[in-house]
Amino acid sequence: MNRLILFVLLFLFWVVLTWTAVPPGPAYLQDVGAGLAAALLVTWAVGEKSGTRLAPWLQPQRYAWAIVYFFVLAVYVIKANLDVAYRVLHPAMPIRPGIVRVKTRLRQPAARAALGNSITLCPGTLAVDIHEDGTMMVHWIYVRSLDEAEAGRMIISRFEWFLEKILE
Amino acid sequence: MTMTDQVGLVIIATGVLFDLLGCIGMVRLPDVYNRLQAGTKCVTLGVCLILTGTAVMADATPIRLKAVLCALFVLITSPTAAHALARAARVSGIRLWEKSVADQFARSK
Structure with missing residues (x-):
């Protein structure tokens, strides 16, 4: 559960930061894909340590x-x-x-x-x-x-x- | 120049002024801890104001959102970095200014 929250937050952060997912730009799929990959990587790296309660x-x-x-x-x-x-x-x-x-x-x-x-x-x-x-x-x-x-x-x-x- | 641009520029100029004050503090204050105090406070507000001014002047929503996100990021990371520097300095034995009135620092067991 902790990991899921972290993953969603990270991905949302990425979407706002790159701002390509909302009005689909030319590199739309690449950006979303890279965001998913980066969010997954960070979640995998720190997810276990973050003691977030829901x-x-x-x-x-x-x-x-x-x-x-x-x-x-x-x-x-x-x-x-x-x-x-x-x-x-x-x-x-x-x-x-x-x-x-x-x-x-x-x-x-x-x-x-x-x-x-x-x-x-x-x-x-x-x-x-x-x-x-x-x-x-x-x-x-x-x-x-x-x-x-x-x-x-x-x-x-x-x-x-x-x-x-x-x-x- | 539009009204929004003028407001944005005033905010940015205020930010630059606080950054300058932070720099003066870095030069004038006596030791690493006092310098960190001036540096952190002024640069945090300075950068946040510059980014706010950018957000005001920007003509596109994504740029506004990014500026606000960056301001929040600086607001959280800058004091954290100051803590890390101050703690590292104290733990590695850098002395306080000789006219300091107290040093109640202790390592945790």
Whole structure:
């Protein structure tokens, strides 16, 4: 089942990327054939390792939250860029960097990966590593707290709330 | 030049501006970790804006869809690459800038 989902997703991705299957172009059959072959090859190579469950994919509220999350993240990305602009253009370069530890309550690998990527795109933080127990090492360009719980509230809590609804 | 073209060009110019800021950050900031911060954030937004501008200016649906797909791809892969670089740097013992205030990094057992 996992493999079937992966295969269908990969093939759809290919179709959009090449855009020949929809209005049949001159090389229509070759493109679809190459897409099927490539999707099969990738499915065969990674299908066994991807631990996708089917049930979460069928819950519409997850998609709704994902869309909300996209816009929330977009606001943080813009803020992050203005923050970088301020720090690098300021003559004195106000930075106070360090690597701090925070702990996430998310368990699913996909949720953790999304959390790490979100942190990296957020103002002043960069996800460096994560341990099995949920301890994350985060590089902070302006460290405001060395306490695990307090830093966690500042860095990851705002995303955990969303990601729990989307990917857990 | 049509209205859509002007909007597209403004978006692309904003993207280029953020890319430039990212480059300034890469030069000015002191160590690999801080540089990754500036590089990742600015280049991600910069590239996504350039692709969005392309999608706005494009006159064919396939090009629009491809631009949006590429933007999503960059949005997912760029922070992942930054994590891989930062982790590799720290694990292989590259020190933080001497004025850094903390290093609570630890390898997992």
